[in-house]
Ligand SMILES: O=C([O-])C(=O)C[C@H](O)[C@@H](O)C(=O)[O-]
């Protein structure tokens with residue numbers, strides 16, 4: 536083994552990044568949201584970068600793993616998973632609560648650990664690629680496409696946060712006209728031609744009207760609606776019936792495999808999920824019951840880029856569609872998503888990305904969408920460079936925070952506007 540490929544050091548930098556007041560069924564995004572940047576430095580002097588969720592429970596698991604990987608080869612990714620099993624065993628995080636108010640699906644100890652390891656895996660792949668002069672997609676077997684298509688992620692939103700934070704120039708979108716205006720800007724500035732509306736915010740008839748308005752504005756273009764499991768089976772079937780002629784798929788209309796299976800049995804509209812199938816353990820029942828027709832993979836949940844490819848193989852075997860979910864993320868994760876997406880033959884739909892909502896980044900050159908697509912980089916590693924000054928500024932913000940923003944809490948943010956607000960019980964409608 537070339538000692539230049541051994542890990543000398545891992546640096547973990549928690550940061551807070553600006554997030555607009557985007558609404559979902561749990562509440563509204565806080566002005567800042569936590570992310571964790573992982574740097575893996577090799578003895579050869581190469582630094583690889585990765586990114587994952589930054590809430591405290593992820594940090595707690597990342598710290599012992601960072602200490603334990605020193606001295607191991609960056610290429611030993613299977614060993615990384617085994618090591619994580621050993622050193623990230625117990626913590627306050629290891630209970631079975633749902634994560635981020637339920638938006639990230641179940642929260643098992645395994646899934647939390649995999650989300651942490653994903654940041655390390657991507658950083659190791661970046662370091663390995665840079666050391667060998669190969670792009671990450673080559674380390675995953677090679678790209679099968681030169682560009683990856685993304686969708687516009689439309690949100691109901693306010694013009695500004697009730698309690699400050701950065702203000703952007705998107706304005707409010709709380710009705711069909713606002714949603715269409717937002718979609719037009721996404722189409723104009725980024726070239727997106729598939730549109731997903733985050734629903735579960737307003738009563739279903741209002742969201743049906745918004746999707747109908749989108750269908751009129753963008754005839755025959757792929758449309759999706761995602762209420763994050765906020766509806767009953769009956770409501771889900773009602774919405775599916777109303778929108779069956781315009782929806783590409785309905786995303787997590789109801790919560791959990793059992794209810795999703797009941798919805799799937801009553802409609803021909805395909806159902807997608809990033810909530811009821813987010814771990815391998817959830818696959819057999821969901822596939823056996825035909826509860827979901829599209830899995831929205833998220834390399835953070837599934838444990839990185841190799842594991843995402845394994846999931847793609849499972850979906851291929853069972854004839855289930857595959858695309859990608861996104862949560863608030865930066866340019867490092869977008870680069871990682873693009874590399875893995877480039878290698879998966881059965882990537883059937885335009886992938887989600889929050890990236891246009893993120894005005895702050897930690898890479899020196901931001902990604903640019905053209906015709907709704909990103910070009911797959913052939914530069915060594917991920918093809919992005921860390922902006923250390925920006926990283927320091929965003930870390931300083933994290934250090935200065937009194938703890939309020941260090942854990943994502945959309946219900947707490949909503950209480951700034953509506954003091955009585957409690958996370959709605961499901962089904963909400
Ligand atoms: O597709 C999804 O369900 C998501 O992207 C979950 C996210 O947490 C989204 O709801 C958000 O950021 O509000």
Ligand SMILES: [Mg+2]
Nearest residue numbers: 761786787809
């Ligand atoms: Mg979703």
